[in-house]
Amino acid sequence: MSEEKQGKLDLNRHDMPKQSPEMRRHNFNEVALGYTQELAVAEAKRCLQCKKPKCRTGCPVEIDIPDFISYIVKGDFKSGIKKLKEKNCLPAVCGRVCPQESQCESQCILKNKGAEVAIGRLERFLADWEATQGEVDIPLKAARTGKKVAVVGSGPAGITVAGDLILLGHDVTIFEALHKAGGVLIYGIPEFRLPKAIVAREVEYVKKLGVNVITDYVVGKTRSIDELLKEFDAIFIGTGAGLPWFMNIPGENLNGVYSANEYLTRMNLMQGYRFPMSSTPIRKHAKVAVVGGGNVAMDSARTALRMGADEVRIIYRRSHSELPARAEESENAEEEGVIFNMLTLPVQYIGDENGWLREIECLKMELGEPDASGRPRPVEMPNSNFKMKMDAVVCAIGNSPNPLVPSTTPGLETTRHGTLVANPETGKTTRDRVWAGGDIVTGAATVILAMGAGRKAARSIHEFLTTGKQ
Amino acid sequence: MNRVIERTMIVPNMHLLTLEAPEIARKIQPGQFVIVRADDEGERIPLSVADWDIGKGTITIIFMEVGASTGVLAGLTAGDSVATCVGPLGNATTIGRFGTVMCVGGCYGIGSIYPVARELWYAGNEIIMVFEARSSYLIYWADRFVHRAAKIFTITRDGSLGMKGHITRLTDVIHALPKPPDRIIVNGCTYLMAHASEVTKNLGIPTVVNLNPIMIDGTGMCGVCRVTVGGTTKFACVDGPEFDGHEVDWKEFLARRKQYTNEETSYFRHSDPKPILHREGKCHS
Ligand SMILES: Cc1cc2nc3c(=O)[nH]c(=O)nc-3n(C[C@H](O)[C@H](O)[C@H](O)COP(=O)(O)OP(=O)(O)OC[C@H]3O[C@@H](n4cnc5c(N)ncnc54)[C@H](O)[C@@H]3O)c2cc1C
Ligand SMILES: Cc1cc2nc3c(=O)[nH]c(=O)nc-3n(C[C@H](O)[C@H](O)[C@H](O)COP(=O)(O)OP(=O)(O)OC[C@H]3O[C@@H](n4cnc5c(N)ncnc54)[C@H](O)[C@@H]3O)c2cc1C
Ligand code: SF4
Ligand code: SF4
Ligand code: FES
Numbered sequence: 024m025s026e027e028k029q030g031k032l033d034l035n036r037h038d039m040p041k042q043s044p045e046m047r048r049h050n051f052n053e054v055a056l057g058y059t060q061e062l063a064v065a066e067a068k069r070c071l072q073c074k075k076p077k078c079r080t081g082c083p084v085e086i087d088i089p090d091f092i093s094y095i096v097k098g099d100f101k102s103g104i105k106k107l108k109e110k111n112c113l114p115a116v117c118g119r120v121c122p123q124e125s126q127c128e129s130q131c132i133l134k135n136k137g138a139e140v141a142i143g144r145l146e147r148f149l150a151d152w153e154a155t156q157g158e159v160d161i162p163l164k165a166a167r168t169g170k171k172v173a174v175v176g177s178g179p180a181g182i183t184v185a186g187d188l189i190l191l192g193h194d195v196t197i198f199e200a201l202h203k204a205g206g207v208l209i210y211g212i213p214e215f216r217l218p219k220a221i222v223a224r225e226v227e228y229v230k231k232l233g234v235n236v237i238t239d240y241v242v243g244k245t246r247s248i249d250e251l252l253k254e255f256d257a258i259f260i261g262t263g264a265g266l267p268w269f270m271n272i273p274g275e276n277l278n279g280v281y282s283a284n285e286y287l288t289r290m291n292l293m294q295g296y297r298f299p300m301s302s303t304p305i306r307k308h309a310k311v312a313v314v315g316g317g318n319v320a321m322d323s324a325r326t327a328l329r330m331g332a333d334e335v336r337i338i339y340r341r342s343h344s345e346l347p348a349r350a351e352e353s354e355n356a357e358e359e360g361v362i363f364n365m366l367t368l369p370v371q372y373i374g375d376e377n378g379w380l381r382e383i384e385c386l387k388m389e390l391g392e393p394d395a396s397g398r399p400r401p402v403e404m405p406n407s408n409f410k411m412k413m414d415a416v417v418c419a420i421g422n423s424p425n426p427l428v429p430s431t432t433p434g435l436e437t438t439r440h441g442t443l444v445a446n447p448e449t450g451k452t453t454r455d456r457v458w459a460g461g462d463i464v465t466g467a468a469t470v471i472l473a474m475g476a477g478r479k480a481a482r483s484i485h486e487f488l489t490t491g492k493q
Numbered sequence: 494m495n496r497v498i499e500r501t502m503i504v505p506n507m508h509l510l511t512l513e514a515p516e517i518a519r520k521i522q523p524g525q526f527v528i529v530r531a532d533d534e535g536e537r538i539p540l541s542v543a544d545w546d547i548g549k550g551t552i553t554i555i556f557m558e559v560g561a562s563t564g565v566l567a568g569l570t571a572g573d574s575v576a577t578c579v580g581p582l583g584n585a586t587t588i589g590r591f592g593t594v595m596c597v598g599g600c601y602g603i604g605s606i607y608p609v610a611r612e613l614w615y616a617g618n619e620i621i622m623v624f625e626a627r628s629s630y631l632i633y634w635a636d637r638f639v640h641r642a643a644k645i646f647t648i649t650r651d652g653s654l655g656m657k658g659h660i661t662r663l664t665d666v667i668h669a670l671p672k673p674p675d676r677i678i679v680n681g682c683t684y685l686m687a688h689a690s691e692v693t694k695n696l697g698i699p700t701v702v703n704l705n706p707i708m709i710d711g712t713g714m715c716g717v718c719r720v721t722v723g724g725t726t727k728f729a730c731v732d733g734p735e736f737d738g739h740e741v742d743w744k745e746f747l748a749r750r751k752q753y754t755n756e757e758t759s760y761f762r763h764s765d766p767k768p769i770l771h772r773e774g775k776c777h778s
Pocket of ligand 5: 730
């Protein structure tokens with residue numbers, strides 16, 4: 024870094040305007056309001072335009088970060104978004120939900136001054152700016168190859184594969200089990216964090232590129248992978264990690280005990296918060312406990328608050344510093360009034376005579392030696408049992424891949440975690456002409472990793488379709 | 494979008510719905526179900542498939558009008574369409590050569606057990622059919638079973654046809670046979686399945702039921718359909734819906750089905766008043 028640049032260091036990271044906690048805990052509108060043009064330019068100016076940008080190494084898809092930021096400084100947003108989209112086809116989504124503090128921003132040179140450039144917010148700014156510009160430019164498509172590709176699942180992995188391959192001239196059809204495309208982005212992540220209109224726009228975009236999106240189609244049931252292989256030259260499996268875990272403790276099937284998937288699906292996909300204007304009910308509970316400490320847990324807790332709960336608790340078996348959720352999200356939750364019960368483990372749910380949850384029994388934990396994940400192992404404190412009155416529990420302790428596709432596809436190898444075996448560089452599975460990527464391969468991970476995997480698989484599928492090599 | 498080919502009320506409150514769904518028709522097996530969403534705001538509701546025609550590319554559902562979603566379906570006419578019809582979901586009913594199989598159907602289960610009985614008959618079993626209903630006028634499709642069932646029994650609560658009383662009279666039906674059936678299959682409302690299982694457990698006759706819990710996705714993603722069978726939790730949509738009736742925790746199952754009763758009734762308070770005409774057909778669940 025040159026001397027003169029250091030002289031101009033601006034360490035004032037610009038906050039993004041947000042709805043106030045008092046207000047937002049009563050509505051489902053987006054919490055963060057996004058940078059204004061002025062704020063974006065001011066924040067962009069703080070970037071040092073490093074010759075060897077470390078930030079880039081923190082981004083799983085290696086976005087040319089200083090380059091896109093330089094266009095914001097110049098006010099040339101059109102070129103900025105174009106640059107961004109070379110590497111990331113879902114910037115409006117990633118700018119909102121990427122764990123930037125552990126990815127791109129964690130590597131920014133200004134991080135050690137405590138003032139890393141707000142890369143995610145700038146990314147979001149460009150994407151939102153583009154959305155206000157009316158019709159999005161459709162890039163030039165390669166000549167049609169006549170090859171047909173089926174994409175199973177319409178999450179970020181599937182959308183990326185589809186978007187890339189259609190531009191390379193192949194015919195692409197997405198098969199999606201649910202009635203709306205978008206994967207977790209549509210059924211899991213709540214409106215107040217990722218407005219559904221944004222996801223719908225991305226889906227519309229790939230449709231506009233010519234991708235055929237077929238919803239209400241369960242691969243493995245409506246048609247198997249082997250049946251699809253008769254019609255399609257290649258298949259990409261991006262079915263995610265949608266199988267919810269439970270803890271196998273007494274009382275888990277009481278009414279009022281939900282998986283986070285159920286709770287969030289009722290809310291997001293089925294729009295339960297609008298009931299009875301929408302037709303899928305969701306119950307309003309006064310006291311809700313959410314078990315787990317990841318993004319899914321925060322989303323569930325904050326949803327419960329917005330549904331009018333008086334008391335919402337996060338119950339997590341480790342301590343605050345081990346919370347796997349994005350820092351921004353646990354802070355948001357805390358500001359909104361979610362209570363954190365750290366070092367606590369539910370051991371039993373107790374119901375009333377009608378089968379409804381009334382109380383949960385927990386144990387206190389303490390931190391022990393680091394375990395395989397490198398985090399301190401939570402250890403039960405004997406005789407520390409205590410009870411809490413609760414009307415509902417949302418279990419957000421994790422998900423694994425849905426076995427539906429693997430179990431109906433002979434020869435498709437899985438690991439003992441139920442994930443698909445695939446080459447990390449190409450996404451190629453153990454079956455001829457079949458690729459996979461995203462959560463189905465990695466287990467529950469992130470949007471950007473799913474996208475990155477989709478991109479690699481698209482490259483490999485394209486190579487196969489044009490050269491026959493796989 | 495799936496086109497409605499036919500929608501008729503076949504007995505009071507019970508409707509037949511035939512939808513265009515060629516891919517499902519090609520794949521469906523007895524005992525499987527579809528998830529239907531009537532319109533764009535619609536709830537996803539699971540419905541068993543009672544018949545299908547591969548040639549015409551259609552599937553037929555028998556459903557009872559019990560609430561808001563089935564209410565909308567009951568208002569459809571040929572040429573309309575439903576927003577979603579996805580399937581076939583769940584596992585097929587186990588078909589084998591069991592010997593004598595008693596098929597017990599009540600409510601919509603008379604329809605859903607029809608393809609099961611047909612397949613079991615093709616597989617070489619002797620079929621004993623038992624209809625259960627409030628009254629004789631609520632029994633439908635009896636003609637469809639006639640040439641396949643060796644015997645047909647009827648239990649009506651008002652005694653208007655066959656034996657008078659509740660499903661507990663199944664004991665008398667079984668005792669009226671020269672020897673107990675080798676297997677019993679029960680389809681219909683939850684109480685029917687629960688009580689029939691209780692009766693046959695005492696008699697020690699293997700009994701399978703097609704469970705009908707609340708569902709959302711039908712693919713194993715949400716877990717709302719969980720049910721305790723033999724002490725372990727199962728997801729009815731992917732592990733079932735067929736289960737051993739003697740192993741199901743019926744108390745829990747009945748409670749779980751009532752999770753949204755309050756909300757579902759509030760729906761009627763909020764939505765346009767829509768008279769539900771043929772309430773007398775409602776079964777006791
Ligand atoms: C509540 C929640 C919050 C999250 N928050 C964040 C966050 O803040 N930041 C972040 O980076 N990540 C977050 N994640 C994780 C992220 O959403 C996932 O890692 C990502 O969506 C995985 O993408 P995917 O394409 O692999 O699969 P998914 O998004 O899971 O999509 C898979 C799709 O395949 C469909 N499908 C499944 N089986 C079949 C079948 N047999 N036939 C047809 N279709 C099928 C599914 O219905 C689904 O639509 C969150 C996840 C959840 C649940
Ligand atoms: C595998 C399976 C197969 C089924 N097959 C048939 C069938 O062939 N014909 C038929 O008439 N019914 C069938 N059902 C039941 C049918 O799904 C419900 O009657 C329907 O969902 C009621 O919707 P509603 O909005 O009209 O009523 P609601 O107002 O939602 O509720 C009325 C009653 O139905 C129950 N219910 C509500 N939602 C569901 C749901 N998603 N699943 C189950 N029960 C619910 C409630 O406990 C309530 O008591 C089946 C259910 C399952 C799980
Ligand atoms: S995609 Fe995610 S990790 Fe990459 S630059 Fe954007 S916000 Fe950072
Ligand atoms: S490391 Fe930080 S300052 Fe350097 S280019 Fe990247 S964002 Fe800009
Ligand atoms: S209906 Fe969602 S898991 Fe069975």
